[in-house]
Amino acid sequence: xxxxxxxxxxxxxxxxxxxxxxxxxxxxxxxxxxxxxxxxxxxxxxxxxxxxxxxxxxxxxxxxxxxxxxxxxxxxxxxxxxxxxxxxxxxxxxxxxxxxxxxxxxxxxxxxxxx
Amino acid sequence: xxxxxxxxxxxxxxxxxxxxxxxxxxxxxxxxxxxxxxxxxxxxxxxxxxxxxxxxxxxxxxxxxxxxxxxxxxxxxxxxxxxxxxxxxxxxxxxxxxxxxxxxxxxxxxxx
Numbered sequence: 432x433x434x435x436x437x438x439x440x441x442x443x444x445x446x447x448x449x450x451x452x453x454x455x456x457x458x459x460x461x462x463x464x465x466x467x468x469x470x471x472x473x474x475x476x477x478x479x480x481x482x483x484x485x486x487x488x489x490x491x492x493x494x495x496x497x498x499x500x501x502x503x504x505x506x507x508x509x510x511x512x513x514x515x516x517x518x519x520x521x522x523x524x525x526x527x528x529x530x531x532x533x534x535x536x537x538x539x540x541x542x543x544x545x546x
Numbered sequence: 547x548x549x550x551x552x553x554x555x556x557x558x559x560x561x562x563x564x565x566x567x568x569x570x571x572x573x574x575x576x577x578x579x580x581x582x583x584x585x586x587x588x589x590x591x592x593x594x595x596x597x598x599x600x601x602x603x604x605x606x607x608x609x610x611x612x613x614x615x616x617x618x619x620x621x622x623x624x625x626x627x628x629x630x631x632x633x634x635x636x637x638x639x640x641x642x643x644x645x646x647x648x649x650x651x652x653x654x655x656x657x658x
Contacts, residue, residue, distance in 0.1 A: 440586075462645060463645055465646070467649075472634075472652065472654065473651055473652060474550075474636055474638075474649030474650050474651050474652050475636075475649045476649070477646070477648075480646070520588070520589075522647075524645040524646075532579075532591060532594050532602070532604060533645075534645075534647065536588045536589045537588060538586070538587060538588040539588065
């Protein structure tokens with residue numbers, strides 16, 4: 432069964448500290464993995480997308496890594512800011528014939544940055 | 547949020563009433579989706595549409611209905627048959643290839 436699991440479920444860190452969020456998936460064959468940031472009461476916004484051949488991709492203070500062999504991805508946030516407080520959702524797209532309902536969503540990690 | 551608008555932002559409904567959530571897009575995307583989000587749970591697919599005048603049930607379609615009369619619009623009706631409708635509802639659009647979705651700002655529905 433194709434699944435996407437994220438950990439931890441929630442995380443509290445001090446402003447200025449770094450943190451790493453995890454995403455493990457069983458979706459196979461794999462096409463790409465995307466990390467979304469969802470502020471409270473808002474829709475998710477894409478942070479980064481990683482394809483099968485990519486190991487690392489950065490977007491400002493956000494760095495995503497991917498190990499396609501172990502089916503694991505991480506999102507590292509450097510020098511956290513209060514505005515980083517949000518839910519971070521991992522979404523995996525399988526390879527193959529494109530279908531409209533083909534995305535697999537993780538349940539998200541709720542990050543709270545405190546001053 | 548881009549070119550996707552959802553209205554209203556907040557909606558209150560009495561038990562037994564039907565309500566309709568609006569979703570409009572100007573991204574010229576063929577695919578549109580409705581998701582439900584509950585606290586501590588991932589996004590769950592209610593309905594989706596790949597083209598005008600066609601739509602399919604998602605994982606939790608019971609108690610909901612949709613229409614797709616125009617490419618730009620995909621309204622969702624929450625009927626009285628939906629027993630626990632209080633949730634955050636997200637509309638999304640999809641690009642060709644279906645490997646990316648863009649989300650609207652959401653509508654929070656509360657049943658009083």
